[in-house]
Amino acid sequence: xxxxxxxxxxxxxxxxxxxxxxxxxxxxxxxxxxxxxxxxxxxxxxxxxxxxxxxxxxxxxxxxxxxxxxxxxxxxxxxxxxxxxxxxxxxxxxxxxxxxxxxxxxxxxxxxxxxxxxxxxxxxxxxxxxxxxxxxxxxxxxxxxxxxxxxxxxxxxxxxxxxxxxxxxxxxxxxxxxxxxxxxxxxxxxxxxxxxxxxxxxxxxxxxxxxxxxxxxxxxxxxxxxxxxxxxxxxxxxxxxxxxxxxxxxxxxxxxxxxxxxxxxxxxxxxxxxxxxxxxxxxxxxxxxxxxxxxxxxxxxxxxxxxxxxxxx
Numbered sequence: 001x002x003x004x005x006x007x008x009x010x011x012x013x014x015x016x017x018x019x020x021x022x023x024x025x026x027x028x029x030x031x032x033x034x035x036x037x038x039x040x041x042x043x044x045x046x047x048x049x050x051x052x053x054x055x056x057x058x059x060x061x062x063x064x065x066x067x068x069x070x071x072x073x074x075x076x077x078x079x080x081x082x083x084x085x086x087x088x089x090x091x092x093x094x095x096x097x098x099x100x101x102x103x104x105x106x107x108x109x110x111x112x113x114x115x116x117x118x119x120x121x122x123x124x125x126x127x128x129x130x131x132x133x134x135x136x137x138x139x140x141x142x143x144x145x146x147x148x149x150x151x152x153x154x155x156x157x158x159x160x161x162x163x164x165x166x167x168x169x170x171x172x173x174x175x176x177x178x179x180x181x182x183x184x185x186x187x188x189x190x191x192x193x194x195x196x197x198x199x200x201x202x203x204x205x206x207x208x209x210x211x212x213x214x215x216x217x218x219x220x221x222x223x224x225x226x227x228x229x230x231x232x233x234x235x236x237x238x239x240x241x242x243x244x245x246x247x248x249x250x251x252x253x254x255x256x257x258x259x260x261x262x263x264x265x266x267x268x269x270x271x272x273x274x275x276x277x278x279x280x281x282x283x284x285x286x287x288x289x290x291x292x293x294x295x296x297x298x299x300x301x302x303x304x305x306x307x308x309x310x311x312x313x
Contacts, residue, residue: 010035010162010192011056015065017216018051025051027216028065033209035070038184038193040207042200042299048216049196050090053166056194057087070161086160090167092151096140100131100150103139104157111158125153129183145176149183162192169202181206200299212303219306228297231305236295237273240265241287248285255281267295 006012011033018026026048033039041049054060056067058078066073072080095103101122108118126132129149139147148168155163165184169177177199185206187193197203203210204224212220212227220227244266253259255277258269268278275292282289 006032008034009068010037010070011039011067011194013052013056013065013067016052016055016062016067017064018048018055018060019063024216026055026062029213029216029218031211031218031221033192033194035192036189037208038188038195038206040203040210041194041196041213042198042203042210042303043213044198047198047213049198049213050166051216052213053087053164053194053196057085057164058082084160085162085164086155086158087164087166088148088151088155088168090170092147094139094147094150094154097138099138100126100135100153103150103154107154107157113157121157121159125156128156128186129153130179143176145172145179148172148176148180152180152183156187160191162194163187165193165195167196167198169197169199177202200303204299210299212299212306214303214307220302224299227299227302231297231301235269235271235273236297237268237270237275237278237292238262238265238295239268239278239282239292240290241282242290243287244282245285245287248282248287251281251285252278265290 009032011031013029013031016026016029017024029052041052043049051060055062056069056074058074058081062075066075068074069081070084072084074081095106098106104122104125105118108121113121126135129152131146131149131153134142134146139150142150152165152168168184169180172180181202184193184195195207207224209221209223210227211218222230244261249259249261249266252266252268256268256270256273260267278292279289
């Protein structure tokens, strides 16, 4: 990537690196996130996502390279960077003995809002995050999903140009995660959002573009559709079968270009694969076909293809 700052880039990194002794947590990362884009940094735990966020938020100094946020260098002008951004961290920084109104008012005061502006902004954010009905209840009584929504609301008090969401749905149940997704979706186009996650469906559903990071390196970059399409254009048929023998596998491989044994069956990657032909191959060899279905490519498949390991390890 060119070292020149791109005019439409809200976030741009130039060989951004962070080492801890011999460990290279972030390894010469080059990224460009456009203004108004929802960009997802996808990878397993320990891949370097949170370290990258901390450097971009001026909470951790890079050991190599640098980055700009809305044109401000994170090392040369960290104060201007901090004025332009907000972050909702993995561990929600909420005063649990206070209620939602008080938490938002406290944050608004730190950003210099007067009482009238604080009241207006807090009311808008509580409504946006569906917290109005319990706004005067102590946060310690909130569910995990409610605390996450309040954390995002607190990050929005300053009306930031760039919003960092670090694992915003980590540890939540599926229903709470979907609620958070809806609120993040509502911010798309209004804020530049950098979302870190290891939930593949989260990035697939919401992100304009995705960067896959593993062991501190960016190993893939593109839209979710581009990344999934990069593996193979051929559809994959999954066959669940009993008594699958080496002889039966070899017979399938003579007929189809890509055949992979999986637990409880086989995957066949071929345009022409159909259930009737597969049964014609397997039945004479004593194999009982239990079910077949077309497999949809996921970002987890992309990660497995690139690294040889599951995304959630």
